[in-house]
Amino acid sequence: MRDAYVAGDLADAMRKNPRLRVFSVNGLFDLATPFSITEYDLAHIELEPRLRGNIEFAYYPSGHMIYLNVDALKQLRSDLEGFYSRAVPSTEVKVTQF
Secondary structure (H helix, E strand, O other): OOOOOOHHHHHHHHHHOOOOOEEEEEEOOOOOOOOOHHHHHHHOOOOOHHHHOOEEEEEEOOOOOHHHOHHHHHHHHHHHHHHHHHHOOOOOOOOOOO
16 A cells, blocks of 8 residues: 655645645654654655745644643644734634633
8 A cells, every 4th residue: 555645736736826835733752653754745845945935844742642732732722823823914813712
């Protein structure tokens, strides 16, 4: 069986929509995915330099399920609010608490 490779599809989508932004969330102790493979894949996709700035990375002291670490979850929420406001600066984005 072949592993799914979606980075090429992502690059295609970013070329078609240059306003598309990507926020890669990574757990430092993730045992489900090899550490830094996301960085590697995104660094090696065929993407124009002007679009590479649309990709952001964040790292949390957690495993694959970041939400299990309450402190990491709080930081993730804050980081997502910032990402949303940068991605859609003309619209006020509010994240509701459940």
